[in-house]
Amino acid sequence: MTKVAIIGTGPCGLSMLRAFEQAEKKGEKIPEVICFEKQDDWGGLWNYSWRTGSDQYGDPVPNSMYRYLWSNGPKECLEFADYSFDEHFGKPIPSFPPREVLYDYIIGRVSKGNIKDKIKFNTRVTNVVYNSDKFEVSYQDKANDKISKDSFDYVVVSTGHFSVPFIPEYKGMDSFPGRIMHSHDFRDAEEFRDKNVIVLGSSYSAEDIALQCNKYGAKSVTIGYRHNPMGFKWPKGMKEVYYLDRLEGKKAIFKDKTEQEADVIILCTGYLHHFPFLEENLNLKTGNRLYPPKLYKGVVWQNNHKLMYLGMQDQFHTFNMFDCQAWYVRDVIMGKIQIPNDSEIEKDINKWVSLEEKLENPDQMIDFQTEYTKELHEMSDYPKIDFELIRKHFKEWEHHKVEDISTYRNKAFSSPVTGSVAPVHHTPWASAMDDSMKTFLNK
Ligand SMILES: Cc1cc2nc3c(=O)[nH]c(=O)nc-3n(C[C@H](O)[C@H](O)[C@H](O)COP(=O)(O)OP(=O)(O)OC[C@H]3O[C@@H](n4cnc5c(N)ncnc54)[C@H](O)[C@@H]3O)c2cc1C
Numbered sequence: 001m002t003k004v005a006i007i008g009t010g011p012c013g014l015s016m017l018r019a020f021e022q023a024e025k026k027g028e029k030i031p032e033v034i035c036f037e038k039q040d041d042w043g044g045l046w047n048y049s050w051r052t053g054s055d056q057y058g059d060p061v062p063n064s065m066y067r068y069l070w071s072n073g074p075k076e077c078l079e080f081a082d083y084s085f086d087e088h089f090g091k092p093i094p095s096f097p098p099r100e101v102l103y104d105y106i107i108g109r110v111s112k113g114n115i116k117d118k119i120k121f122n123t124r125v126t127n128v129v130y131n132s133d134k135f136e137v138s139y140q141d142k143a144n145d146k147i148s149k150d151s152f153d154y155v156v157v158s159t160g161h162f163s164v165p166f167i168p169e170y171k172g173m174d175s176f177p178g179r180i181m182h183s184h185d186f187r188d189a190e191e192f193r194d195k196n197v198i199v200l201g202s203s204y205s206a207e208d209i210a211l212q213c214n215k216y217g218a219k220s221v222t223i224g225y226r227h228n229p230m231g232f233k234w235p236k237g238m239k240e241v242y243y244l245d246r247l248e249g250k251k252a253i254f255k256d257k258t259e260q261e262a263d264v265i266i267l268c269t270g271y272l273h274h275f276p277f278l279e280e281n282l283n284l285k286t287g288n289r290l291y292p293p294k295l296y297k298g299v300v301w302q303n304n305h306k307l308m309y310l311g312m313q314d315q316f317h318t319f320n321m322f323d324c325q326a327w328y329v330r331d332v333i334m335g336k337i338q339i340p341n342d343s344e345i346e347k348d349i350n351k352w353v354s355l356e357e358k359l360e361n362p363d364q365m366i367d368f369q370t371e372y373t374k375e376l377h378e379m380s381d382y383p384k385i386d387f388e389l390i391r392k393h394f395k396e397w398e399h400h401k402v403e404d405i406s407t408y409r410n411k412a413f414s415s416p417v418t419g420s421v422a423p424v425h426h427t428p429w430a431s432a433m434d435d436s437m438k439t440f441l442n443k
């Protein structure tokens with residue numbers, strides 16, 4: 001019997017497990033599936049942890065999410081086609097839920113069947129090598145510090161790529177008297193009340209962590225971009241300046257001559273794709289981009305078609321794109337989709353990569369990833385979902401952000417699955433200090 005290893009139970013690993021479950025429900029004979037998860041529970045980044053650094057076993061903590069994190073895109077754009085928000089919550093809910101609400105939704109879909117039985121928790125994959133048509137997977141039972149080995153026909157890597165921080169160095173850091181940290185270790189904006197905060201970066205973490213610090217009472221927030229400013233109309237107490245040059249004592253000096261007193265530097269400088277458990281010729285090496293090369297249809301490893309990667313792209317689309325990838329990968333593994341010859345594969349990858357390299361603005365990037373997701377969607381029996389509506393929502397959302405970065409989360413969108421329209425949330429995001437599910441749903 002074909003044997004499949006899935007590594008990781010974040011949204012991608014759960015999509016993979018769900019895809020096999022759905023085929024089985026239709027009476028199809030599915031392969032033997034074993035899933036490895038190094039944490040003690042599922043949900044990946046959405047499974048919040050107060051921990052930073054390493055866990056009780058000395059293993060690096062993968063979690064990068066923090067208190068008061070709300071969805072940064074409309075929930076309608078990530079909705080599962082086979083499990084709507086209306087079905088999970090029993091009523092339409094607002095479009096930008098906090099983390100706990102989205103976690104509940106992700107887990108709700110997989111909790112009903114026997115998916116959890118396929119997962120080995122607290123089990124870290126330490127090594128994967130390919131030998132004579134099989135993958136040899138070594139894994140560590142963390143609690144007992146015991147290494148075991150097993151052999152598989154296919155491996156699905158769904159270990160995420162927002163867990164290993166990229167940490168640059170700037171002149172003066174070693175003598176800076178305040179705190180220097182990466183967004184990976186950021187947990188609670190309350191810590192920075194009345195502080196002068198410097199945020200470095202110009203992407204989603206920089207935007208959201210800077211706004212959080214402002215919302216929870218930082219004295220000042222200064223964002224230092226490197227290439228392009230985000231350019232939003234920032235609320236009072238925030239500014240965006242050009243590139244940090246150096247730190248002198250407590251002073252941050254930027255290349256545009258801005259000088260700012262600083263208590264803390266938060267490096268929102270992104271993450272590394274990091275797969276220390278994969279042998280060299282299986283190892284995806286890429287930056288955070290919309291179409292990493294060497295992945296046929298964004299998922300099948302070009303050099304070995306039995307190795308699959310899920311969710312390795314930079315992401316506008318998330319959960320339903322992961323589903324489309326997982327349904328496609330399932331059908332490749334189950335022999336329902338044939339992989340073409342090497343030159344067709346090369347041609348297809350090159351087509352997507354060269355399109356990606358020409359993208360100039362967010363609208364084009366949204367179009368690109370929507371086209372990619374739609375193509376995958378059409379290749380499997382993943383249920384119907386309106387990707388044209390999702391494309392429209394993403395563009396509208398981008399424009400709302402440009403209009404006012406403090407109010408875009410107060411808007412409401414319609415579901416691409418059920419058509420229902422979200423209610424406007426009871427409290428504007430800028431004054432909603434309690435992000436609990438109870439408060440979000442029940443007022
Ligand atoms: C701060 C932050 C906020 C975000 N907010 C949003 C948002 O609002 N909306 C949105 O749609 N997306 C958001 N994202 C994007 C996020 O990447 C996806 O939503 C999603 O979590 C990706 O799922 P994943 O399964 O690929 O990876 P992860 O969620 O990272 O899950 C990977 C899993 O693999 C496990 N693992 C890793 N290595 C091993 C190993 N060697 N052995 C066994 N298990 C292993 C980890 O423990 C983890 O459980 C956010 C990301 C970050 C960093």
Ligand SMILES: NC(=O)c1ccc[n+]([C@@H]2O[C@H](COP(=O)([O-])OP(=O)(O)OC[C@H]3O[C@@H](n4cnc5c(N)ncnc54)[C@H](OP(=O)(O)O)[C@@H]3O)[C@@H](O)[C@H]2O)c1
Pocket residue numbers: 069070071072073162168183200201202203204205206208209224225226227228268269270271288315
């Ligand atoms: N729900 C939420 O609200 C929320 C909050 C945070 C993050 N997220 C998600 O988390 C994921 C990761 O986002 P991210 O922002 O952490 O990573 P990212 O999108 O990969 O961006 C990395 C940023 O780091 C900057 N950078 C890299 N090296 C630098 C240096 N030496 N000096 C200054 N800047 C440097 C890059 O700037 P250049 O452009 O100059 O290269 C870029 O702006 C995304 O999927 C995002 O949606 C969501």
